[in-house]
Amino acid sequence: MNKKVQVAKYLFFDFIAASGSWVLFFIYRKLFIEPQKFGTDVPIEFTTRFYLGLIFIPVFWLTFYYITGYYSKIYRKSRLIELGQTITTSIIGVVIIFFALLLDDFIDSYKNYYNLFFTLLGLHFGLTFLFRFILTSQTVHKIHKREIGFNTLIIGGNDKALRIYWELSSQYRPAGNKFIGFVSVDESDRYPLEDNLPRLGNLNDLPEIIQNNELEEVIIALETTQHDLMSKILTSLQNWSLTIWGIPDLFDLLSANAKTNVIYSSPLIKISNGLMPAWQENLKRMIDVVFSIVAFILLIPFLVAIAVIIKTESKGPILYKQRRIGRFGKPFTIYKFRTMVADAEIDGPELSGKNDPRITPIGHFLRRTHLDEIPQFYNVIKGEMSVVGPRPERQFYIDQIVKIAPHYKQLQKIRPGITSWGQVKYGYASNIDQMLERLPYDLVYLKNISFYVDLKILIYTIMACFKGNGNGNGTQPSR
Incomplete structure (x- = not known):
């Protein structure tokens, strides 16, 4: 996986979508809106205003997407969630552009304002989501084919850890977890998970394990009686940019900093490792x-x-x-x-x-x-x-x-x-x-x-x- 290349793909096609929608919108105005104002056909001339828009409009959109955090977690995208995000950002962005650039446009009646707004919204959303849907679908298919995986560590080697491992590993359409091993939380002669994954050490070895294996995700699999270890574990993990998952038994303890999620048949809790959206x-x-x-x-x-x-x-x-x-x-x-x-x-x-x-x-x-x-x-x-x-x-x-x-x-x-x-x-x-x-x-x-x-x-x-x-x-x- 090359995250920078993947981000570059989204940036490129978002730029193309923003530029393309602006060109099509400009042509639409010349063909359908301005003739109603002047009573005659208006030639399509690419003015200075058009070229300025062609430069600044895409830059505005890319900056807006960056602020909203769209380019983070670039491989962990849901097409359904992405649909909602693209609709929301498109509406907000078009409203900003409309009030900043289009209120002084040549119009015959206020009905033209509605035409302009919804035309720009439709063009921008349509092109943007089309490219995003293709890119995200390609990524999802690669994850399901196990061509893309996220280095994952399990904390705990008990029966619950074993069950989580089997549920995530045996999915027909996997979630992308690439298990590299587990760490133990107690001393034992035998760990149920040991037959399936290598034991990489204990909690004291976490910093070295995370660094050496380029970990991206951690699943904390503890027994109900082991909740007292959560503070120590989370303290060890909070200095790393990781996606942290817990099992449902931890919900009451972690509800203030967690949101529920479901990875196919294995319900896990996503523990936020950040303080701000x-x-x-x-x-x-x-x-x-x-x-x-x-x-x-x-x-x-x-x-x-x-x-x-x-x-x-x-x-x-x-x-x-x-x-x-x-x-x-x-x-x-x-x-x-x-x-x-x-x-x-x-x-x-x-x-x-x-x-x-x-x-x-x-x-x-x-x-x-x-x-x-x-x-x-x-x-x-x-x-x-x-x-x-x-x-x-x-x-x-x-x-x-x-x-x-x-x-x-x-x-x-x-x-x-x-x-x-x-x-x-x-x-x-x-x-x-x-x-x-x-x-x-x-x-x-x-x-x-x-x-x-x-x-x-x-x-x-x-x-x-x-x-x-x-x-x-x-x-x-x-x-």
Whole structure:
């Protein structure tokens, strides 16, 4: 399976459908609508407006589909659900185009508006769904023929796990699960599933198993008495982009974060591994990128001034780079303006405290106003961070935090942010205890994530920048 190629196919045919429907719609207007207005035939001339529409209309549609999350889970599509999605997005998109471009069209009566609207809707929906139906049908047939499969791991080796395995493996029209093995949740001399699948290890081996086998789906098959293991298992899985299924017995325990589904004769519960609907997550990402680009442009004078002051005030680079842990536990390089003297952490990681002598004079100002964080807009543009989200930490400190608060890893479900609810409410942390005190605020954000909350956090952050009331402490090292 090549997901990028499959996405490219949908993008290409969606583009063709949007372009084709616009061309046919333009011809329809010239042949049937405008003659009613002018009382004579109107020649079909491809004007500048036509070519502009031919460029921007398809771009609009592809952007709209991306925001709605259509291009995610590209191999896991249902033709029936896709029909509903295409109808919904077509209606919304055509309404936007109609009010933006067609209300000032040449018409003879308001009846022409209805003709224009439903003609564009019919053409766009018809062509779009036709191509999508063909592509999705091809994928479904390949799944049913077992030409396409999704690497799947079963957690548990008991009788229930065996039953689920047989039900999914013996389907005449399989759901696409390609079982690579199972992991045990307890120690036993013999596992019922062992005769059919290899035992790859136990729960402690999950990270290595997921990485080495490129897993896409996990089925949790536990006995009713084993529900106490769910928290541990889900904590282990939440740092990976996986589709997680549970057996029906788990419904009461997981109903807050699950939706029911049926895979042929095996009813399973899909456990959500995300916190926002796809359209909200994609829209948040687009807003992050646009906001970061605009911020970089507006702050160019400050960037130049800060860089000159840092360079002339103390020896060392203007920026420092450091490895932090991001979404799903993946490390990335974070950028900041240097606020400490060079080699401030020559003896190892050390958090800064109040009146830390390692902090330079300009460093105190940058920390109070949070201007040292400006280079992180580059991290946002790269997709490693968000404007708003829990602050990223180093693995050195995460290892200490999770010993006391294992639920800290829940924060890694989303991209870390330049600013956060915890930072707004509490400020920088200068030791592990303060990190733990700040943790509840970030967990509250995790449970209440929304555009409204992001906007409030951003406003309070901007106010803190102007007031310069940051505490100047934090986890920034020497560079």
